[in-house]
Amino acid sequence: MTNRVCSILGIEKPIIQGPMVYLTDAKLVAAVSNAGGMGSLGPHAGQTDSTKDPIERAERLRTQIQQVKELTDKPFSVNVLPSQNHEDDDRYTPPQLEVIFEEGVPAVTFVGEPNRSMVRMFGEFKQRGIKIVYRSLNPTPENTRAAEEAGADIVVATGFDEGGTLPIMTLGTFSIVPLIKDAVKDIPVMAAGGIADRRAVDATLALGAEGVYCGTVFLMSQECRMAENVKQALLGATARDLLLFRTMPAYYRSYPGDLARELVSMDKAGATNEELGAKMGGFENLRIGMLEGDMDKGYVSVGNGITHIHEIKPIKQIIDDLTAHLNATD
Ligand SMILES: Cc1cc2nc3c(=O)[nH]c(=O)nc-3n(C[C@H](O)[C@H](O)[C@H](O)COP(=O)(O)O)c2cc1C
Incomplete structure (x- = not known):
């Protein structure tokens, strides 16, 4: 199937692997791109710890980008996730952008709210021919229109x-896709959230x-x-097993474990979102839960589509299973 998403990004199948912090690395991203979709490196891609040094963080990203380029000649992207609270004092994004420009990265998966620095960054991407896939954590018709106006290629x-x-x-997902589709003027919309089999792909295309x-x-x-024991545990899980709790900025869900159960208890006892966010421990506890496989000390984040995943498959098969039937209809 080829459509506007494919022609904008220069890919064969209209599917993007969303960035997922530590769980992404050059191998995963290149496998997605080689299978005809577009892979995306997340923050801390390929790492086993975090560094607070902005230059070291950007250089670690450079190493991952260079590895992707060794593994594929197909388009791929990098997650740009600027600090929303410190627009004028974001230490991490400028050196990261330098690396993205120097390494000739073809696309970015940009997450953030429309503001002055987003408009400036979009201008810099456009100048260099970098494709912009825009995703708000809180999609609304207003931020969608603003992103399109600022130059997003896909939302x-x-x-x-x-x-x-x-x-x-x-x-x-069933509610947000048509809402955002009706908000854009001219650019394509991609759907995210709970999509794990071809029925969901068909449904979102219908929307x-x-x-x-x-x-x-x-x-x-x-x-x-992701740790093998986590993959095996999740093979037996459905969306009904996942625990939902409040945190910063709003909500999160996790496969059950000591930390996740404690977060649910704190939520029920009336803790503030800030207290819950502090207890949750950010990406570090995601790393401990999902990369190191300690599902009690850390947390394990997956979407509701987990219900429909029954096998650990190679990427090519996953992409073919999600999209192969679309060939017949284009
Ligand atoms: C474990 C995990 C980590 C994620 N980390 C990031 C991230 O670093 N940056 C980002 O923009 N989105 C992140 N996301 C969101 C994904 O890119 C994508 O939008 C989301 O997973 C789509 O929903 P699905 O999991 O139901 O397919 C993450 C999602 C998961 C499950």
């Missing part, structure tokens, strides 16, 4: 069924999406560096 509509940081508005943006389905791949 992602993410529903509450997703894995990772959940939106403030609890609209499911007006022109492609899918998936995380969880790629965690459950042979190439993903």
Whole structure:
């Protein structure tokens, strides 16, 4: 199938692997791109610890980008996630952008709210021919229109069924995709949240999406560096097993473990979102839960699509299973 998403990004199948911090690395991203989709490196891609040094962080990203380029000649992207609270004092994004420009990265998966620095960055991407896939954590018609106006090439509509940081508005994927589709003037919309089999792909296309943006389905791949014991535990899990709790900025869900159960108890006892966020421990406890496989000390984030994943497959098979049937209809 080829459509506007494919021609904008120069890919064969309208599917993007959403960035997922430590769980992404050059191997995963290149495998997605080689299979005809577009892979995306997340923050701390390929790392086993975090560094607070902005230059070292950017150089670690450079190493991953160079490895992707060794493994594929197909388009790939890098997650740009500027600090929303310190627009004028964001130490990490400028050196990261330098690396993205110097290494000739073809596309970015940009997450943030429209503001002055986003408009400036979009201008710099456009000047260099870098394609912009825009995703708000809290998609609305207003931020969608602003992103399109600022130069986004594609916009992602993410529903509450997703894995990772959940939106403030609890609209499911079924509700958010047509809302965002009706908000854009001229650019394609991709759907995200809970998409893990071809039925979901078909449903989102019927709702007006022109492609899918998936995380969880790629965690459950042979190439993903998520801990083997976590993959095996998740094979037996459904969306009904996942624990939902408030945190910063709004909600999160996790496979059950000591930390996740404690977060649910704190939530029920009336803790503030700030207290819950501090207890949750940011990406570090995600790393401990999902990369190191300690599901009690850390947490394990997946979307509701986990119900429909019954096998750890190679990336190529995952992408073929999600999209191969579309060939017949184009
Ligand atoms: C474990 C995990 C980590 C994530 N980390 C990031 C991230 O670093 N940056 C980002 O923009 N989105 C992140 N996301 C969101 C994904 O890119 C994607 O939008 C989401 O997984 C789609 O929903 P799905 O998991 O139901 O397919 C993460 C999602 C998961 C499950």
